[in-house]
Amino acid sequence: MQKIAIYPGSFDPITNGHIDIVERGLKIFDKIIVAILRNPAKETLFTVEERKEMIETSLNKYSNIEVDIFDGLLVNYAKKRNADTILRGMRAVSDFEYEFQLALMNRKLNREIQTVFLMTGLRWIFTSSSIIKEAASFGGNINGMVPPVVSWKLKEKFGFIEGNNRG
Numbered sequence: 001m002q003k004i005a006i007y008p009g010s011f012d013p014i015t016n017g018h019i020d021i022v023e024r025g026l027k028i029f030d031k032i033i034v035a036i037l038r039n040p041a042k043e044t045l046f047t048v049e050e051r052k053e054m055i056e057t058s059l060n061k062y063s064n065i066e067v068d069i070f071d072g073l074l075v076n077y078a079k080k081r082n083a084d085t086i087l088r089g090m091r092a093v094s095d096f097e098y099e100f101q102l103a104l105m106n107r108k109l110n111r112e113i114q115t116v117f118l119m120t121g122l123r124w125i126f127t128s129s130s131i132i133k134e135a136a137s138f139g140g141n142i143n144g145m146v147p148p149v150v151s152w153k154l155k156e157k158f159g160f161i162e163g164n165n166r167g
């Protein structure tokens with residue numbers, strides 16, 4: 001039987017830290033579904049469709065990755081997709097409290113689903129979507145912290161590149 005994990009998140013936008021977790025996860029799972037939460041209550045820089053497209057482009061060399069959009073409870077989505085594992089990345093201790101809370105709530109909601117944490121590579125410990133967006137908004141160089149498509153899209157979004165001028 002295929003071992004499927006759901007890797008959920010906001011991915012606004014996907015970073016090299018996320019990619020690192022996916023690549024580590026692929027050593028354990030046969031298939032990973034990267035699941036983007038559609039959350040109308042949260043203001044995001046990129047639309048959910050833009051985020052999906054960027055993730056697909058960034059991970060297109062892997063045939064066992066699917067990118068999907070979900071809403072509602074994560075455990076319900078995991079069940080619908082026949083996945084009994086939720087994959088989350090852990091950077092520093094600062095992530096721990098929130099992740100612990102999330103994992104325990106998910107366990108309470110569905111005891112059949114386990115959360116697996118993977119540590120990011122050391123070089124991504126301080127990488128987050130928010131800090132990257134902040135740097136990019138002021139024209140900071142974020143190359144090497146995000147996939148090339150994301151770097152381009154961030155520059156375009158913040159007006160550092162003309163929309164159609166792709167050289």
Ligand code: PNS
Pocket residue numbers: 008009010011037072073074075102105106
């Ligand atoms: O990248 P993020 O923002 O840390 O991801 C958080 C996410 C999407 C994994 C979490 O908010 C989530 O699963 N939301 C869906 C609703 C849900 O099931 N919440 C947890 C139990 S209340």
